[in-house]
Amino acid sequence: MKYAVLILMFLAAATSLNGTYAAQIVWENFEGDNYWEPVDWENTGQVNISVSDAKASEGSQSLEIIVREEATDWKNKVAFYREEELDLSNANIVMDVYSEKAAAIEVATGFRVGEKWAYYESNKKPVNQGWNKDITFDLGANDFKSKATDWKYMVPLADRDSVKEIYVLVYRPAKMIQDVIYIDNIRFK
Numbered sequence: 001m002k003y004a005v006l007i008l009m010f011l012a013a014a015t016s017l018n019g020t021y022a023a024q025i026v027w028e029n030f031e032g033d034n035y036w037e038p039v040d041w042e043n044t045g046q047v048n049i050s051v052s053d054a055k056a057s058e059g060s061q062s063l064e065i066i067v068r069e070e071a072t073d074w075k076n077k078v079a080f081y082r083e084e085e086l087d088l089s090n091a092n093i094v095m096d097v098y099s100e101k102a103a104a105i106e107v108a109t110g111f112r113v114g115e116k117w118a119y120y121e122s123n124k125k126p127v128n129q130g131w132n133k134d135i136t137f138d139l140g141a142n143d144f145k146s147k148a149t150d151w152k153y154m155v156p157l158a159d160r161d162s163v164k165e166i167y168v169l170v171y172r173p174a175k176m177i178q179d180v181i182y183i184d185n186i187r188f189k
C-alpha cells in the first residue's frame with residue numbers, strides 16, 4: 001500500500017512541475033525475487049516462469065517464460081500475474097518483451113480491480129522477433145474486455161484507482177509448440 005501512495009505522489013509531483021512531462025517509474029525490473037505466478041485457467045497453456053539472466057533490457061535479469069504446451073484454437077495463450085494494491089488512475093503501462101521466434105505472438109495486460117476483483121483485459125500488441133522495447137498499454141483506452149461485455153473489446157478499464165492484481169498474457173498462434181519469451185522493465189508512465 002505504501003508503494004501505491006508513493007507512485008501517486010511521484011506522478012502528481014512530476015505533473016505539477018511540468019504539465020505535459022510524462023513521469024516514468026520502474027515498477028518491476030526482475031532484479032530480485034520472483035513475485036509472479038502462472039494462472040490456472042482452463043484456456044491457458046502450461047508455462048514455467050522464473051527470473052533469468054539469459055536476457056535483460058534493464059539491469060541483468062528478466063522474467064523468462066517457457067511455454068510447454070502446444071497452442072490450440074481455444075487454448076492459445078499463457079498468462080501470469082502479480083498481486084499488489086495499486087492506484088493507476090494516472091498511469092499507463094510500458095514494458096520490454098523479447099521473443100526468440102518470429103512467430104505471430106501478441107501480448108496483453110489484465111487487471112483485477114475494485115471490491116469485486118473484476119477482471120479486465122487490454123487489447124493485444126504484436127511482438128516481433130528479438131527485443132520489442134516500450135510496448136505501451138494505454139489504461140485510459142476504451143477497448144478493454146470483461147465478462148460484462150461478453151469478452152468483447154468495448155469498455156474502459158474500471159476502478160483504475162483500485163488495482164489488486166496485474167496480469168501479463170502472451171497469445172500464440174495455433175499449432176505453436178514450444179516457445180521462450182522474456183519480459184523486463186515494466187514501468188508506469
Ligand SMILES: [Ca+2]
Pocket residue numbers: 029030031056057058059060061062184185
Ligand atoms: Ca531487469
